[in-house]
C-alpha cells in the first residue's frame with residue numbers, strides 16, 4: 001500500500017479563462033522534503049491552496065494519509081495534519097509570541113476561558129521542538145522577520161503538522177537567518193514531518209531537497225530525486241530554455257556617442273545622514289550607470305532610497321540632481337524631476353491591488369491619457385500602453401483588466417517595474433526588484449534594466465544578493481549598519497574573489513570607504 005502523506009491525482013484548476021493547474025500528480029512521502037519550483041504563475045500557490053482546501057479543484061482527487069477526498073475542505077486538510085505557512089505568515093502583529101503560537105490549537109479545542117499558563121506551556125513546547133529561544137511575551141511586531149517565521153512554524157507544529165507547506169520562506173531573510181531556517185527545516189524532517197518547500201532560490205532548493213518537482217504553465221514537467229538534478233537542469237525545465245545572464249558593461253563615449261559620458265553626475269548624494277538609519281552617505285551617479293547598493297537587511301539601504309525619493313527626510317547632507325540641490329518633501333517632486341522608485345514591498349507600497357493592470361500601469365503617467373475634448377481619460381490608449389508593457393515584461397495574465405491582486409507574486413513585481421519604467425525616468429531607484437521573481441523573469445528584468453541604462457538612465461540597484469549585483473552593476477557601494485563600508489569600481493568588481501570579499505564586507509569584516 002502507498003503510505004505517502006499526500007497523493008494528489010490529476011488535479012486541474014482553472015480561474016475564468018486561465019488554466020492554473022493541468023492534471024497535476026504529486027506525492028509526498030513521510031519525512032520527505034519535496035521542493036516545488038516553477039516560474040511565476042506556473043501554478044505552485046494554486047496547488048498548495050487545493051491541498052489546503054482553499055480552492056476546489058475542477059478535476060482530480062486528493063488522498064491525505066490514505067483518506068480520499070474529491071473535494072477536500074480546509075477543515076479536512078487541517079485534520080489530516082496539513083499546515084501552510086504563506087509568504088505573509090498571517091500572524092497577529094499586536095499579540096504576543098505565545099498567543100500566536102497557541103491560538104489555533106486553543107481555538108480548535110473551543111476553550112471558553114483564557115488560561116495564560118496553558119498558552120505559554122503550549123507555545124514553549126513548540127519552541128522547544130525547533131530548539132529556539134524567543135521571549136514568549138514579546139509582541140510579533142517587535143520580532144525580526146526570521147523569528148516571525150519561527151513563530152509561524154511553531155503555530156503549525158501546535159496543530160500536529162504532518163505535512164508542512166512553506167511558500168517562499170526565505171524571501172525576507174538575511175543569509176544567516178536562512179541558514180538557521182534551513183537547520184530548523186532539516187530538523188523537522190528528522191522528526192518525520194514532511195515538507196513541501198517552494199522557492200525561487202535554486203541554491204536553497206538544492207540544499208534542502210530530497211525530491212524536486214518542476215511546474216511550468218500549470219503542468220508538472222518533471223519530478224526528480226535531488227541527487228539527479230542540478231540548478232541548470234531545473235532552470236531548463238522551468239523555462240523550457242537555457243537562461244544565460246549577460247553582465248552589464250557601461251558603454252563608453254566611443255561605443256555610443258549619443259550617450260555622452262559626462263563629467264557631471266546626474267545625481268549626487270553628499271554626506272547624507274538620517275539619525276538612527278544611516279550616516280555620512282556620499283556617492284555620485286552618472287548617466288548610463290547601474291550603481292549597486294548592497295548590504296544585509298537593516299543596513300539602511302531602503303531608508304536611503306526613500307530619502308532620495310522625498311519620503312524619509314535627512315537630518316543633514318544634500319541630494320543634488322543635475323546641478324541643483326533638491327529638498328523633496330513628497331514623491332510628486334522627485335517624479336517631476338525625473339526620479340522614480342520601485343519600492344521594496346510591492347504589495348503595500350507598489351500597487352493598487354484591487355485595481356486592474358491598466359489602472360496600475362498607467363497610474364504614474366495619467367497625464368498622457370487626458371482627452372481634452374471630453375475631459376475624460378482615453379481608455380483605449382491606456383489599454384494599448386498596458387498591453388505593450390505586459391508584453392515587454394512578459395506578465396502572465398488573462399487580460400489587462402484583471403485585478404492585480406489575482407496575479408502571481410512575480411507578475412505583480414513586473415507590473416510595479418513596468419509602471420515606473422513607463423515614466424521614462426532619468427534616475428531609477430530599484431529596491432530589491434527581483435524578490436519573489438523567478439529565474440526566467442529575472443533575466444528579462446535584468447535585460448530590461450540594462451537596456452534602459454544603455455539609453456542613458458542612471459540606475460541605483462539595491463539588493464542583498466551578490467550574484468545579481470555583480471551581473472548588473474558597474475559600480476557597487478557596500479553598506480552595513482547605516483554606513484558605506486566599501487566602494488567598488490568596475491576594476492575592483494573584476495577580481496576573482498569579489499563574491500567572497502563582498503560577503504565579508506556585508507557580514508563580517510569592517511571595510512574602508514575608499515572614495
Ligand SMILES: Nc1ncnc2c1ncn2[C@@H]1O[C@H](COP(=O)(O)OP(=O)(O)OP(=O)(O)O)[C@@H](O)[C@H]1O
Pocket residue numbers: 015018019020038039040041042043044045046047396397406407408409410411436438
Ligand atoms: N484567484 C485567482 N483568480 C484568477 N486567476 C488566478 C487566481 N489565483 C491564481 N490565478 C492565476 O493562476 C495562475 C497560477 O498562479 P499561482 O499563483 O498559482 O502561480 P505561482 O506559481 O504560485 O506564482 P509565483 O511564483 O509568482 O507566486 C496565474 O496565471 C495566476 O494569475
